[in-house]
Each structure stands twice: as structure tokens, then as C-alpha cells.
Amino acid sequence: MSRIRQDEVRQSGLVEGIGDDAALYGTKSDYLEVVCTDTMVEGVHFLKELSSPKEIGYKGLAVNVSDVAAMGGVPKYYLVAIAVPKTWSEQELAELYAGMDELAEPLRIDLIGGDTVSTSDKLVLTVTVVGEVKKGKQRLRKDARPGDAVFVTGTIGDSAAGLQALLGNLHPDRDAASFLINRHKRPVPQVKAGQIMSSADRVSLNDISDGLASELNEISESSCVKIVIDKTRLPMSDSMKSLNHEDAEKWMLFGGEDFELTGTVSRAVFTDLQKRCLAEGILLTEIGRVEEGPAGVFFTEDGKQTKLEKSGYNHFK
Numbered sequence: 001m002s003r004i005r006q007d008e009v010r011q012s013g014l015v016e017g018i019g020d021d022a023a024l025y026g027t028k029s030d031y032l033e034v035v036c037t038d039t040m041v042e043g044v045h046f047l048k049e050l051s052s053p054k055e056i057g058y059k060g061l062a063v064n065v066s067d068v069a070a071m072g073g074v075p076k077y078y079l080v081a082i083a084v085p086k087t088w089s090e091q092e093l094a095e096l097y098a099g100m101d102e103l104a105e106p107l108r109i110d111l112i113g114g115d116t117v118s119t120s121d122k123l124v125l126t127v128t129v130v131g132e133v134k135k136g137k138q139r140l141r142k143d144a145r146p147g148d149a150v151f152v153t154g155t156i157g158d159s160a161a162g163l164q165a166l167l168g169n170l171h172p173d174r175d176a177a178s179f180l181i182n183r184h185k186r187p188v189p190q191v192k193a194g195q196i197m198s199s200a201d202r203v204s205l206n207d208i209s210d211g212l213a214s215e216l217n218e219i220s221e222s223s224c225v226k227i228v229i230d231k232t233r234l235p236m237s238d239s240m241k242s243l244n245h246e247d248a249e250k251w252m253l254f255g256g257e258d259f260e261l262t263g264t265v266s267r268a269v270f271t272d273l274q275k276r277c278l279a280e281g282i283l284l285t286e287i288g289r290v291e292e293g294p295a296g297v298f299f300t301e302d303g304k305q306t307k308l309e310k311s312g313y314n315h316f317k
């Protein structure tokens with residue numbers, strides 16, 4: 001435990017961190033607590049041969065911080081429950097925690113607890129993140145309204161292409177390979193963009209873990225609105241463009257693990273949010289519009305609308 005314990009306290013609200021039966025922290029009355037948990041499983045979310053312990057740790061925390069960002073929240077604390085195969089060395093485990101701290105340190109997030117058990121087979125890493133959002137500023141999937149612009153941050157599809165490069169199914173040039181694989185292994189959770197979205201009166205928001213099509217369908221269903229996107233406007237990275245690959249569109253729509261944010265906001269506010277994102281070096285692209293229901297996501301092609309199915313990553317297929 002002494003190896004895992006941070007040597008500094010980052011959050012002033014922390015009362016007891018690692019060391020007792022449970023952690024204690026104080027809360028502010030004008031804020032809501034944001035809590036989420038996501039698990040990464042060896043063989044499902046990563047392969048031990050292709051990712052270092054540091055990369056596995058980093059991503060395990062990043063995917064959770066991404067969910068807090070997608071609520072408009074700021075992450076503050078995290079807990080780590082880990083089942084470690086006997087083949088893992090203590091050094092590798094320490095590196096996994098160092099990977100998490102690479103993200104936690106600059107974001108000033110404190111590790112406040114967790115659980116460690118051994119397992120005979122695959123590594124399972126469950127991270128829980130606690131954050132806060134000012135009351136009324138939470139960003140929900142159910143807040144899309146007809147007339148809204150649909151947006152996405154950054155570029156999409158890179159992670160899926162990076163995974164294919166990692167698996168040896170794709171052979172980009174060296175620069176593109178390193179960019180795409182990095183996007184897969186080290187997604188940057190969009191906390192700053194989430195904060196900018198949180199400053200507006202109303203924004204619907206979701207992070208992209210299962211794929212843009214899946215996340216937009218969630219917004220559409222939660223808000224009971226129709227979403228129509230323009231596939232030609234989907235933001236593509238230069239590396240993805242350089243591949244000129246026939247699967248690029250599939251990766252952008254259904255690949256997942258982009259950990260960018262997608263959502264909707266009134267047209268009147270979109271341009272201001274876009275400017276504020278740009279000032280922070282964040283690309284914000286309008287990719288479609290919201291219309292009156294029934295729910296469903298569509299794209300226009302050759303003048304007609306086609307349904308964009310919810311297909312994306314599915315753990316049970």
C-alpha cells in the first residue's frame with residue numbers, strides 16, 4: 001500500500017484517504033456529486049502483449065474521467081479495484097498505478113482507496129471516479145431539443161484505426177501509426193470541453209466510448225428527438241485522412257473509444273461555444289441537427305434519409 005499511496009494531498013475536501021476502512025471527504029452544498037465506474041478486462045479492452053502496465057492504468061482512469069466530463073463535472077477522487085493475475089510482478093503493478101497518476105496528477109485528482117485481489121487468469125481493473133458539478137449545470141443525455149446543432153469535439157475514428165494498427169491489420173506510415181495508436185492507448189478525457197459545455201444554459205452531452213452512432217442514439221432516445229447528421233462533416237484527423245482507407249467511415253461512426261464528447265446545443269449558442277473551445281485548442285465541429293421526434297438517428301445521402309443504427313461495440317455479441 002505504501003507504494004500506491006500518493007505523497008501529496010490534492011483535494012482540500014479530503015478528510016481520510018487510503019488507510020482506514022473507507023475514505024471520507026467533505027462535500028459542498030451548492031454542488032452535486034458525480035460518480036461513475038467502468039471496468040477494463042484483459043482480452044476485452046486491452047491485450048497484455050500490446051499494452052504496457054502504464055498504458056493500461058492510464059486508460060483505466062481516463063475512460064472514467066471521460067464519463068465525469070460528459071456530465072459537465074470536474075473529477076476529484078478515484079478508487080481502484082483490481083484483480084491481478086499471479087504472473088504480474090509487483091513492479092508491473094506499480095507501473096499500472098504510475099500510469100493512472102500520469103493523468104491524475106495534472107488534473108489534481110486524489111487516489112482515495114480501492115481493493116486488491118489475486119486472480120488465476122486475466123487482469124480486471126475497475127476504477128470509480130467521484131467528481132462534482134454545480135447544481136443545475138449537469139449535462140444530461142435527455143436535454144436535446146428540436147432546432148439544436150449536433151456537435152462533436154476533436155476527431156473521431158482514430159482509436160479504432162489505432163487498434164487495427166496495433167493488431168497488425170493495418171499498416172500506416174510511422175507517424176500516422178504512432179498518432180493513431182496513441183489515440184487508442186492514451187485518450188485525453190475532455191474535461192475542459194465539458195466545463196465549457198457546462199457554462200451554457202442547456203447542452204445535452206455524452207462521451208464516445210461505444211461509437212458516435214451509439215452515443216447519438218442514446219441522446220436521441222433519452223430526449224425523444226430525431227437527430228440527423230451529415231456524414232461529410234465528421235471530423236477526421238490528418239493521420240486518418242492519410243490512410244485513405246475504405247473503413248474510415250465505419251471507424252468514425254461505430255469504432256468507439258474516441259472519448260471525445262458529442263452532444264447538442266441551441267444554434268444561437270453553438271458559435272460562441274465553438275470559439276471558446278478553439279481558444280483552448282479544442283476543435284468543436286457541427287455535424288448535424290436535431291428535429292422533432294420520434295427518436296432515431298439518420299444521415300442524409302443522395303437526398304434521402306437513412307437510419308444510423310445503434311450498432312457499436314457490444315459486449316454480448
Ligand SMILES: Nc1ncnc2c1ncn2[C@@H]1O[C@H](COP(=O)(O)OP(=O)(O)O)[C@@H](O)[C@H]1O
Binds near residue numbers: 037038067209210
Ligand atoms: N452492472 C450494472 N449495474 C448497475 N448499473 C449499471 C451496470 N452497468 C451499467 N450500469 C449503468 O448504466 C448506465 C450506462 O452504462 P454504460 O453504458 O457503461 O455507460 P457509459 O457508456 O457512459 O460508461 C450508467 O448509468 C451505468 O451506471
Ligand SMILES: Cc1ncc(C[n+]2csc(CCOP(=O)(O)OP(=O)(O)O)c2C)c(N)n1
Binds near residue numbers: 044063163210256257
Ligand atoms: C483487444 C481489444 N479488442 C477490442 C477493443 C475495442 N473495444 C473494447 S471495449 C470497447 C467499447 C468501450 O468499452 P465499454 O466497456 O463498453 O465502455 P463504456 O461504454 O462502459 O464506457 C471497444 C471499442 C479493444 N479496446 N481492445
Ligand SMILES: [Mg+2]
Binds near residue numbers: 037038039
Ligand atoms: Mg460504462
Ligand SMILES: [Mg+2]
Binds near residue numbers: 067206
Ligand atoms: Mg459514457
Ligand SMILES: [Mg+2]
Binds near residue numbers: 038064067209
Ligand atoms: Mg464509460
